[in-house]
Amino acid sequence: MKIYVDAMGGDHAPAEIVKGAVLAARDFDRKIHLIGNQELLEQELVKHGSVEGLIEIVHASEVVKNEDEPARVIRQKKDSSMVVGMRLLKEEPDAILVSAGSTGALLAGGTLLLGRIKGIQRPALTVALPSGKATPTLLLDVGANADCKASYLVQFAMMASVYAQNILDIPDPKVGLINIGTEANKGNELYKETYALLETSGLHFIGNVESRDLVTSEADILVCDGFTGNIILKLTxxxxxxIMGALKTAMTENLRSTMGAMLLKPALKKFKTKFDYKEYGGAPLLGIKSGIIKAHGSSDAKAFYNAIRQGIVFQEKKVLEKISNKIVEIQ
Amino acid sequence: MKIYVDAMGGDHAPAEIVKGAVLAARDFDRKIHLIGNQELLEQELVKHGSVEGLIEIVHASEVVKNEDEPARVIRQKKDSSMVVGMRLLKEEPDAILVSAGSTGALLAGGTLLLGRIKGIQRPALTVALPSGKATPTLLLDVGANADCKASYLVQFAMMASVYAQNILDIPDPKVGLINIGTEANKGNELYKETYALLETSGLHFIGNVESRDLVTSEADILVCDGFTGNIILKLTxxxxxxIMGALKTAMTENLRSTMGAMLLKPALKKFKTKFDYKEYGGAPLLGIKSGIIKAHGSSDAKAFYNAIRQGIVFQEKKVLEKISNKIVEIQ
Structure with a gap:
C-alpha cells in the first residue's frame, strides 16, 4: 500500500512538503513516494540527511497551478505531479495520494480519472473546522456540488460518519444539518427534505444547526449543499x-498600543492557534474510488506531516472499503 | 405624515427606545407617536423633561416576544404595540413605523396586514453591514424567503438600489451577487440565472462577490436568496x-496579559466600533406597502435614534413611491 505525495502543490512547495514528508517517513517508518521535479526534490532532500529506503522520487515535469481550469488539467497537464499521482492511484487502488494542490483540479481529476465509489451519487469536499471539542468539526460539501439533491446530503453525512469513526476516533459521530433555524420545518425545500431523510437514515442525527453555532456546536459533522458550504467556508x-488584520492595525497604531501588544504576545499566540486550520492537517475527498487527502494550500511542514498521518490511517483503516460496505447496507 | 414608534420592542425597551425617540423628536423637530403601555411610557418620559407637542402616546396593552410564532401574532396579539402600529399604518399609508421587535413578526404582519407593493413578488429583509466604505453595505434577503426565484433577487436588488440612492445618498449604487466564484458561470442554477437577469436589468451590476469579500467588497448592495443570506448573517x-470572546479570555488569563490589555484599551475600543452594527441604526423591510424600519434587537438609544432618522428620510424621500414607479418601469 503505497503513499504518494504531490510534492509540487501548495504555497510552500516543494521545500515544506519535502520536509513534512521526510518527518512522516521517519516517524511512521513508511516509505513515501514524492512526485515532482527530480532535480528540485533532490536539492531539498539533501538538507535532511540520509533518507535511504524512506523516500523515493517519481519524476513529473509539470505543476498544476491554482489558475488552471480544473476540468482541463488531466488533458493539458498530463505530466504534472498531481495528474501523475492520480494515474498511479488508478493503477494501484489501495495507494493514497496527499496533495496541497488545487482542490478543484483534484476533484475533477479524481472524478474523471478514478471515478466514484459504486452507489455514491456525488463526491464531496470536506474541511475540518476548529471547534470547541477535542476533535475538529467536519463540514461538507464545501464546493464540489453547487446543486444538490437531499439524497446527496445524506450520503455526505454517511461518508463523513465513517471517516470520523475511523480517523477521528469518534465512535458515534453526531451529524447536524446546517440550516436557518433549529426547528424541523425550517429552511428551504432541499433542507426540509434532507431533514426528513436524515431522521430515518440510521445516522446519529442531532437536528438542524444554525450557522451562528458553527464553531460551538456539539456536532462532529455538519452537512450542507456545496453552494452553502462554500459560502460558509469562504466567509469564515x-x-x-x-478581524485579525484590523486587530493587528489597532495594536500597532501608537507606542502605547505597541507596548500593550508586546505584553499580550504569548496570550495572543495561543489565541491564534485556536483559529489555525493547519493544526488539523488535511481533509479527504470523500466518494472517489481511491484515497485522496487534500492538505490546506498554505500547509507548512507540520501541517503536511499531519495530512500524511491522516492518509496513512485512512489507508490502514480501510475507510473506502467501509464506505462501500455502508452504501450497500443503507440502499 | 406620522412617525410611529413601537416602544416595547427589542432588548432595551422601553427605556432606551423612549430616550432615542425623545432625542429624535427634538433634533428633527418632528412629533413622534410612541406605542406601548401608557403607564410605563409616562414613567420613562418624565425622565426627559418637557416633551410637550413632541411626543404622543398610543396605548397598547400587549408586547410581541421573540418566542411568539410570527404568523400568529396578528390574530393572537391584536393589542400589542407592534400590531397596533401596523394597523395604524394600514389606515395611514404615508406613516412610518420604527420597531426593534421580532423581525419575523414584523415581516409576517407587514405582508398579511399591509400587503406587498403592486408588482413586487416577495418582500425582503435587509441588513446594513459594516464595510470598508463610508456607507454600509446592504445585504438582502437575509431570511424572508428561504426559496427564491431569480426574478425575486432582481427585484431585491432594484428595491435596495432605490433605498441606497435615497437614504444612503449613493447616486449609482453598485449591486453584487453573492456567489461561490467571481466568474459569470459560477454557482448553482438559481445564481446562474440571476446573474444573467441582473446583467440586463439596467441596475449597476458589478458581478459576483464571494463571501470572503463580504466586508471588503466595493458593492453597495449584495443580493442573495433568503436561505443563503440568513446563513451569512448568523455566521457573521x-x-x-x-472571536471577540476568545480574545477577551486571552487578554485576562494572567497579570501580564491584563496589563497589556489595559494599555491596548483605547485602540481596542476603536477596533470594536468597526464591528458595531448599532452605528447603522436600522434596515427597511422592502416590498411592503408602508414604510417599516427594523431596528436591531439590541438597539440602545443612539441606534434607535439613527433608525428613526432613517425612517424620516425614507418617508420624506418617498422611497416606496419610487420603488412603485421603478417596478412599473422595468416590467
Whole structure:
C-alpha cells in the first residue's frame, strides 16, 4: 500500500512538503513516494540527511497551478505531479495520494480519472473546522456540488460518519444539518427534505444547526449543499482574516498600543492557534474510488506531516472499503 | 405624515427606545407617536423633561416576544404595540413605523396586514453591514424567503438600489451577487440565472462577490436568496462574537496579559466600533406597502435614534413611491 505525495502543490512547495514528508517517513517508518521535479526534490532532500529506503522520487515535469481550469488539467497537464499521482492511484487502488494542490483540479481529476465509489451519487469536499471539542468539526460539501439533491446530503453525512469513526476516533459521530433555524420545518425545500431523510437514515442525527453555532456546536459533522458550504467556508476565512488584520492595525497604531501588544504576545499566540486550520492537517475527498487527502494550500511542514498521518490511517483503516460496505447496507 | 414608534420592542425597551425617540423628536423637530403601555411610557418620559407637542402616546396593552410564532401574532396579539402600529399604518399609508421587535413578526404582519407593493413578488429583509466604505453595505434577503426565484433577487436588488440612492445618498449604487466564484458561470442554477437577469436589468451590476469579500467588497448592495443570506448573517454574528470572546479570555488569563490589555484599551475600543452594527441604526423591510424600519434587537438609544432618522428620510424621500414607479418601469 503505497503513499504518494504531490510534492509540487501548495504555497510552500516543494521545500515544506519535502520536509513534512521526510518527518512522516521517519516517524511512521513508511516509505513515501514524492512526485515532482527530480532535480528540485533532490536539492531539498539533501538538507535532511540520509533518507535511504524512506523516500523515493517519481519524476513529473509539470505543476498544476491554482489558475488552471480544473476540468482541463488531466488533458493539458498530463505530466504534472498531481495528474501523475492520480494515474498511479488508478493503477494501484489501495495507494493514497496527499496533495496541497488545487482542490478543484483534484476533484475533477479524481472524478474523471478514478471515478466514484459504486452507489455514491456525488463526491464531496470536506474541511475540518476548529471547534470547541477535542476533535475538529467536519463540514461538507464545501464546493464540489453547487446543486444538490437531499439524497446527496445524506450520503455526505454517511461518508463523513465513517471517516470520523475511523480517523477521528469518534465512535458515534453526531451529524447536524446546517440550516436557518433549529426547528424541523425550517429552511428551504432541499433542507426540509434532507431533514426528513436524515431522521430515518440510521445516522446519529442531532437536528438542524444554525450557522451562528458553527464553531460551538456539539456536532462532529455538519452537512450542507456545496453552494452553502462554500459560502460558509469562504466567509469564515474572510472574516477571521479581516478581524485579525484590523486587530493587528489597532495594536500597532501608537507606542502605547505597541507596548500593550508586546505584553499580550504569548496570550495572543495561543489565541491564534485556536483559529489555525493547519493544526488539523488535511481533509479527504470523500466518494472517489481511491484515497485522496487534500492538505490546506498554505500547509507548512507540520501541517503536511499531519495530512500524511491522516492518509496513512485512512489507508490502514480501510475507510473506502467501509464506505462501500455502508452504501450497500443503507440502499 | 406620522412617525410611529413601537416602544416595547427589542432588548432595551422601553427605556432606551423612549430616550432615542425623545432625542429624535427634538433634533428633527418632528412629533413622534410612541406605542406601548401608557403607564410605563409616562414613567420613562418624565425622565426627559418637557416633551410637550413632541411626543404622543398610543396605548397598547400587549408586547410581541421573540418566542411568539410570527404568523400568529396578528390574530393572537391584536393589542400589542407592534400590531397596533401596523394597523395604524394600514389606515395611514404615508406613516412610518420604527420597531426593534421580532423581525419575523414584523415581516409576517407587514405582508398579511399591509400587503406587498403592486408588482413586487416577495418582500425582503435587509441588513446594513459594516464595510470598508463610508456607507454600509446592504445585504438582502437575509431570511424572508428561504426559496427564491431569480426574478425575486432582481427585484431585491432594484428595491435596495432605490433605498441606497435615497437614504444612503449613493447616486449609482453598485449591486453584487453573492456567489461561490467571481466568474459569470459560477454557482448553482438559481445564481446562474440571476446573474444573467441582473446583467440586463439596467441596475449597476458589478458581478459576483464571494463571501470572503463580504466586508471588503466595493458593492453597495449584495443580493442573495433568503436561505443563503440568513446563513451569512448568523455566521457573521456568531463568528465575530466567538472571536471577540476568545480574545477577551486571552487578554485576562494572567497579570501580564491584563496589563497589556489595559494599555491596548483605547485602540481596542476603536477596533470594536468597526464591528458595531448599532452605528447603522436600522434596515427597511422592502416590498411592503408602508414604510417599516427594523431596528436591531439590541438597539440602545443612539441606534434607535439613527433608525428613526432613517425612517424620516425614507418617508420624506418617498422611497416606496419610487420603488412603485421603478417596478412599473422595468416590467
Amino acid at each position: 476565512e474572510g472574516l477571521s482574516g479581516y | 454574528e456568531g463568528l465575530s462574537g466567538y
